[in-house]
Amino acid sequence: MELISVVIPVYNGAKTIRETIESILQQTYSHFEVIVINSDSTDRTLEIVSSIQDQRIKIHNYPKANVAINRNRGLTHAGGEFISFLDADDLWKPDKLELQYKALKENPQTGVAYSWTDAIDEQGKFFRPCSHAIWKGDVYAKLLLDDFIGSGSNAMIRSDTFVEVGNFDETLTNAEDTDMWLRLAARYHFIFVPKVQVFYRISANSKSSNISGLEVSNLKIIEKSFANADAALHYLKPYRVANLYKYLSYKALSVTPGKQNTIQATRILLQTVMTDITILGKPIIYKSFLKLLILTILTPSQATLLLNKFPQISNISTFFGYIKTH
Known part of the structure; x- marks a missing residue:
């Protein structure tokens, strides 16, 4: 062997x-x-x-x-x-x-x-x-x-x-x-x-909970990879950036109430819209802003109770369904 x-x-x-x-x-x-x-x-x-x-x-x-x-x-x-x-x-x-x-x-x-x-x-x-x-x-x-x-x-x-x-x-x-x-x-x-x-x-x-670190490193990798890639593949770059921000949106909102970074999460969600405008036609983006609002204006215990009562708001894994893979 x-x-x-x-x-x-x-x-x-x-x-x-x-x-x-x-x-x-x-x-x-x-x-x-x-x-x-x-x-x-x-x-x-x-x-x-x-x-x-x-x-x-x-x-x-x-x-x-x-x-x-x-x-x-x-x-x-x-x-x-x-x-x-x-x-x-x-x-x-x-x-x-x-x-x-x-x-x-x-x-x-x-x-x-x-x-x-x-x-x-x-x-x-x-x-x-x-x-x-x-x-x-x-x-x-x-x-x-x-x-x-x-x-x-x-x-x-x-x-x-x-x-x-x-x-x-x-x-x-x-x-x-x-x-x-x-x-x-x-x-x-x-x-x-x-x-x-x-x-x-x-x-x-x-390490994957460090949203800023993930963003900076992944953007650096994207720039380097497409700089080295064949020109015929360069059309994929905007889709890759959009995929990144959908993933980061999920990460930014998959936190325990009270642990969220509201400013950062808002910026990431806006970047998601800017990099893929079609997301505005999907319920996930509005559910995400609603969840962020709940996390921001309610106390951690209140937000926990509400999100547990309405798990369809808490679960934002639908973002993965809009990540382009081919």
């Missing part, structure tokens, strides 16, 4: 790191190494990881840095023919490594395998479907429109592809995985496993 390297960057992940590592140790494909990049954690992360008795786990301690830097640090220690990354709060189904490895072996022309992803909440309970894409082969144009991989914890990558595309962009504090998928898709074919195997945890403190 060929070795698979699993890289886990972690900073203060004591609440979830044991469960995350256990989801690796339960894999049906057993010939792997777990490379934990501990980024100067100040909680019990190091103690917890050190207590897990498995010789396949290797811990490396580094000064605090962003995820891109820590993933690159992990790559310097990886000895496997295949690489997978797993965030310290995400989980895998037991057959994740086996089926992605099989997909790559059966499709030697491909460089990346991905699976379907569902989102879970802070308690590990199902939250919503995240990404159930079925794109394969040359997926570059699809990825220019939308990051359908769904999570940095998803893909399995042939290790030699990094020689061609380079490592993660360390200037990006968010969406560094989106940038990597695009660079890989520009050179290699992708294959998918039609099964939910990745659970992406959504929490108030997760």
